[in-house]
Amino acid sequence: MFKDHYGNQITTGVDQARDHYDRGVASFLAAGHDAADQFAKSIKADPGFALGHVGLARAQMMSGDMASAKASMAAAKTCIDGATAREQAHLNTFDLLFQGNPVGCRAAVKSHVQDHPRDVMVAQLCSSVFGLIGFSGEVGREADLLAFTSALMPHYGEDWWMMGIHAVSLCETGRLAEADRLMEKSLALNPRNANAAHFKGHTLYEMGEAHAGLAYLKDWIKGYDNRGLLHGHLSWHIALHSLHVGEIDDMWTYIDSGVGPGGSKGLPINTLTDTAAILHRAELAGIAVPPERWAEMSDYAAKYFPETGQSFADLHVALAHAMAGNGDRLAHVVDTAKGFAADLVRPAAQAWGAIARQDWQGAVDHLIPALAQTERFGGSRAQRDLLELTYVNALMRLGRDAEAKHTLAMRRPVLATHPPVAGLQ
Template identity: 40%
Template sequence: MLEDRYGLPLSTASQAARDAYVAGVDSVISGVAGYRGHLATAIDNAPDFALAHIALARGMFLDADVAPARTLAAKARELSASATPREQSHIDAVALAIEGKPVQAMQAMHAHLKTWPRDAMVLAPATSVFGLYGFSGDADHEEQLYQLLASLAPAYGQDWWFEAVYGFAACETGRLDQAWTLLERALAANPRHAHAAHFRVHVMYERGESAMALDFLEDWMPRLDKRSLTHCHLSWHVALAALAVGRTDRAWEVYRSSVHPGGAWGPPINVVTDSVSFLWRAELAGQPRNNTAWREVRAHAQSSFPKAGLGYADTHALIACVVEDDNEALQTRLAEIRDKLEVNKYPPGDVVIGITDGFAAYGAGDWDSAIFELEAARPETVRIGGSRAQRDLIDLTLVAAYLRANRIEDARRMIAQRPGRQAAVPVMGYQ
């Protein structure tokens, strides 16, 4: 039988289908545009090749084309009747995540990897900050993911995809030296690996190396297809780094062209959360409020996430409501969250409500209340998902509230907890 890049047998006799499948999978797991064409070629050459259908479904799901992704997943399930046991298990694990069944998907993934640890497409939905662990609501999900990847490391060796996700897990658990080694090796093995480039920038963020991050991205980004899954979010990193080093014109240029809803292509979760994050951070750094930009982001958040459900998206949609003084939408979403909490169907718990109350108090100029709410929410903030860099929005707002309340020593003490944060964004001119 023909094999994939990880040495796993494939149920197709078509070399053309196999080659296109491998190229398509590499495109999906590297976050670079092209998978649709590759996997369509695989299907054209082998219409009954179930793995090509589920790989295409996975890529489309990541692009937020959810309905067609679920249709393809159903087709893959149908075709899997004639596939091998490994492929049937692979399809089930990946399809469960696409079907919106994260608990079952996690269980199926763990069971599958016990027998086939090198099945990267089954492992992939669990990795990174928007994966099964990241949105589980568990307070220790970052360490759980790191330990899973550490246990699988011997099976993968120096594979460019695995070392990138392993390196990011190391970064998010504070193992920065290990993260840097893994990510440098992954990027050297595949210089166009967008996730490796992205995760490398996270290490630089944690170290406070904004100028280095900006230089790296300005050199690396021009060769990344704007249709790539990662383009919007990497552009957010460019804008943040530019803001941090005082290049505000460049920060706004990148925001307008590649982050905000009118200029970006990207999954709605990236466009909404990165836009809200940049606009709020820009104000913390002393930029005047851009009312037009906020109005556009609030509208995009409401249309993209009309109902509460995903804590990370809800947090940013609620911040946009706070800024726009849209109390009706704010209270409606908070009520939906409370309803889900009553039936234990909201993984982050009530921390999203606490964060919202903190931002609302800050927006109203009630610094003491903002400090009270954000201090209370901070230990549980990890439960909303997102990276440490993304969740810094809450920490930086707390620092700004301390400064507004003339609690300078509290601000200094908090910044000292992570030295890199001091250079991440110039909060109110703090030095």
């Protein structure tokens, strides 16, 4: 019996199965494009290697191929007998995920890593702003994420993945200097770690370093395969930095080549949320957005997210429908909102509708309850600035400029010096 790269015993006696599994894990943790291929090679070398099948299922899930992912999980279950207790618990944790039980899966992850802190494929389920803690819908989830990665850090030593993933926890809780130092160490160990590059982009945003963020990400993305999981989202960061520094032609170039439905090869949730967000933030900054772009996004949202349930997605679905003037679709979101932050989705969706009607007081009234707990929507602070800036813009439309400036200075001071809202600079 071999051990994987992180020292966990794995039930395979085939060198190639272990080696390809380790490569698959490394690719997955770095948001590479070939994780599924490496896991497939692992189980080709040893068809009875259960965790190879689980790894393949996870990689397929993250590429949006749920039918294949479920088949891979079924295959894993057929060969789990005889595996270690850790491997069986590993499979059971992922089974909760595939059953659509995020609450149970989150609890299972937290329990599992107490005994097996270096079971990295399980640990990563709760890491990052896009993990099970990030999308828990709970107040205090940023502090919860920091506590989770802080507890894991001592078990990993000089590990590039752990450094990068802990760095984003630090970033989202305002510990920017620490985050930046740790990100640099992660990238020094693995310069092609897309997760760390992504988090460095976040840190530069939170520092107000738009020019530096733009230069860094434009250079880094050149060597990143556009099939990589984060290619579209990194393109969004570049488009956002371009908007903030006034390079509008570049903003549209990155939207069309990497962010929007025509250019992104990422998951639908990223294509939807990133595109809707950058279009609205462009409008807030005074950039005209052609109506056909909003119509395209409304149709995309209706195709991929016809029903509510994922609150972060629902927030942006409602935005797309409102800006496209599709009142019936918007009403469906308001009427049927469910999921981890449904109580916030409803007023936010109503606010988008009010904005589309230029009912600025109505927008302010509906945004206030959503702004009280924006972290519950999920996503990063940079993504949730969509709501902060919309509120500030609505105040300005009501002639309440001093209140708008004070609100931004108190809630998002990093944006107060050069507010990306037309008329507020």
